[in-house]
Amino acid sequence: xxxxxxxxxxxxxxxxxxxxxxxxxxxxxxxxxxxxxxxxxxxxxxxxxxxxxxxxxxxxxxxxxxxxxxxxxxxxxxxxxxxxxxxxxxxxxxxxxxxxxxxxxxxxxxxxxxxxxxx
Amino acid sequence: xxxxxxxxxxxxxxxxxxxxxxxxxxxxxxxxxxxxxxxxxxxxxxxxxxxxxxxxxxxxxxxxxxxxxxxxxxxxxxxxxxxxxxxxxxxxxxxxxxxxxxxxxxxxxxxxxxxxxxxxxxxxxxxxxxxxxxxxxxxxxxxxxxxxxxxxxxxxxxxxxxxxxxxxxxxxxxxxxxxxxxxxxxxxxxxxxxxxxxxxxxxxxxxxxxxxxxxxxxxxxxxxxxxxxxxxxxxxxxxxxx
Numbered sequence: 266x267x268x269x270x271x272x273x274x275x276x277x278x279x280x281x282x283x284x285x286x287x288x289x290x291x292x293x294x295x296x297x298x299x300x301x302x303x304x305x306x307x308x309x310x311x312x313x314x315x316x317x318x319x320x321x322x323x324x325x326x327x328x329x330x331x332x333x334x335x336x337x338x339x340x341x342x343x344x345x346x347x348x349x350x351x352x353x354x355x356x357x358x359x360x361x362x363x364x365x366x367x368x369x370x371x372x373x374x375x376x377x378x379x380x381x382x383x384x
Numbered sequence: 385x386x387x388x389x390x391x392x393x394x395x396x397x398x399x400x401x402x403x404x405x406x407x408x409x410x411x412x413x414x415x416x417x418x419x420x421x422x423x424x425x426x427x428x429x430x431x432x433x434x435x436x437x438x439x440x441x442x443x444x445x446x447x448x449x450x451x452x453x454x455x456x457x458x459x460x461x462x463x464x465x466x467x468x469x470x471x472x473x474x475x476x477x478x479x480x481x482x483x484x485x486x487x488x489x490x491x492x493x494x495x496x497x498x499x500x501x502x503x504x505x506x507x508x509x510x511x512x513x514x515x516x517x518x519x520x521x522x523x524x525x526x527x528x529x530x531x532x533x534x535x536x537x538x539x540x541x542x543x544x545x546x547x548x549x550x551x552x553x554x555x556x557x558x559x560x561x562x563x564x565x566x567x568x569x570x571x572x573x574x575x576x577x578x579x580x581x582x583x584x585x586x587x588x589x590x591x592x593x594x595x596x597x598x599x600x601x602x603x604x605x606x607x608x609x610x611x612x613x614x615x616x617x618x619x620x621x622x623x624x625x626x
Contacts (some may be wrong), residue, residue: 267623270464270561273464273467273468274463274464274467276467276470276528277464277467280467281626282538288613289609290528290531290608290609291528291605291608292466292527292528293463293523294429294462294463294464294466294467295465295466295525295604295605295608297466297467297470298466298467298468298473298483298601299470299585299605300468300470301467301471302470302473302474304476305471305474306474306477310522311471311474311475312570315471316471319468319470319472320468320470320471321467322461322465322595323465323471323472323590323597324462324590325467325589326465326583326586326590327411327429327430327555327584327587327588327621328407328408328411328430328433328458329458329459329461329462329465330462330548330551330583330584331410331411331412331430331433331434331437331455331458332407332432332451332455332456332458332459332479333435333454333459333462333498333544333548334430334548334552334584335415335434335437335438335441335448335451335455336448336452336544336545336548337434337438337545337548337549338438338441338442338448339448339541340541340542340545342436343486343539343541343542343545344542345513346475346547347506347510347512347515348424348478348513349509350505350506350509350510350515351515351519351546352504353490353506353509354501354502354505354506354509354511355502355519355522355546355549356520356553356557357501357505357552358498358501358502358519358522358550359498359523359550359553359557359558359580359581360553360557360558360561361497361501362494362498362501362523362576362579362580363554363557363558363561363562363576363577363580363581364441364561364565364576365490365493365494365497366490366493366494366497366575366576366579366580367490367562367563367566367567367572367573367575367576368565369489369490369493369494370483370486370487370490370572370576371486371525371556371567371569371572372488373485373486373489373490374483374486374569374572375529377485377486379563380498382534
C-alpha cells in the first residue's frame with residue numbers, strides 16, 4: 266500500500282518535473298499517468314499492491330473533486346451576472362458533446378466493421 | 385454554557401480537522417442517499433456534497449480558505465489518483481489499441497463540439513466576450529482549462545468553476561443520455577464522458593465499469609492536449625477578444 270502510493274507519487278513528481286522542463290500544456294499528473302502506463306506496458310506486469318491501491322483510490326475519485334468544487338462559493342457573484350447564458354451553455358454544450366463524441370466513435374467502429382448504421 | 389460552545393466552535397472552525405472530517409462525512413452521506421434512492425442520477429454524491437458544504441460555509445460565515453486548509457488533504461490525492469488511471473488503461477490496453485481510429489475520430493469531433501457549442505450558445509444568449517472566453521476550455525481538467533483561459537484573456541477563476549459545473553452536469557446526465565442514444569459499448573460511453581466531463585465524469589464512468597473508466601481517463605489526457613491546441617486557434621479565427 267505505502268510502496269504503491271510512493272510509486273504513484275514518484276510518477277506524479279517526474280510528470281511535474283517533465284512539464285516544467287518541456288513546457289507541454291498538460292498537468293503533471295497526466296504525464297505521470299502516461300509514464301506509469303509506459304512503465305507497466307514495458308514490464309508487461311502489474312504488481313498486485315499497485316493494482317489494489319490504484320483501484321481503491323479510483324473507486325473514490327469523485328470524493329477528491331469535492332474540495333475544488335466547494336470553491337464555487339467564492340464565485341457566486343461572478344456566476345450570477347450572466348447566469349442564464351452560462352447555465353444553458355454549460356448544460357446544452359455538455360450534453361451535445363457527450364452525444365456527438367459517442368455517436369462519432371460508434372459510427373467509426375461500425376463503419377470499420379462494415380456493418381449497416383442502424384440501431 | 386454558551387461560552388463553552390463558542391470556545392469550541394472558535395477552535396474547531398479554525399482547525400483543519402473539522403472541515404476534513406465534514407467533507408468525508410458529507411461525501412459518505414451523499415453516497416448513502418444515492419444508494420438509498422436506487423442510484424438516481426439527480427442524487428449525484430459529488431453534487432450533493434458540494435451543495436451541502438457550500439451551504440454550511442455560507443451559514444457559518446466560514447471563508448473558503450479556512451475550509452481548504454482542511455480539505456486540501458483530500459484535494460492533494462487528485463494527483464496520485466490521476467496517475468493511478470494508468471492502471472485501468474494498462475488493463476484494457478488491447479481494446480484501446482484496437483479502437484485507436486474510432487477514439488481519435490470521437491476525440492477530435494467531440495473536442496471541437498465542446499468548444500464551439502459552449503461559445504456559440506453563450507453568444508446567442510448574450511454572454512459577454514469574457515464569459516465566452518472563460519467557457520471555451522470548460523471540458524478539460526481544471527489546471528489545463530485555467531491555463532488556456534489565462535492565455536486567451538478569459539478569467540481563470542471563473543473557468544475553474546465552469547469546469548467543475550461541467551463535470552457535475554456530465555456525471556449526472558451523461559449515463560442516461562447514452563442509454564437513451566442506445567450506446568451499449570462501455571468503451572464508447574467512457575470516451576464520451578471523459579471528453580465532455582473530464583475527471584468528475586471519469587469518476588462516474590468508473591462506476592459504470594473499469595473499461596469505461598479506462599477510456600474516460602484516456603480521454604482526459606488526450607482532450608487536455610487537443611483543447612490546449614484548438615482553443616487559441618478557434619479564438620483567433622472567430623476574432624474573440626475580451
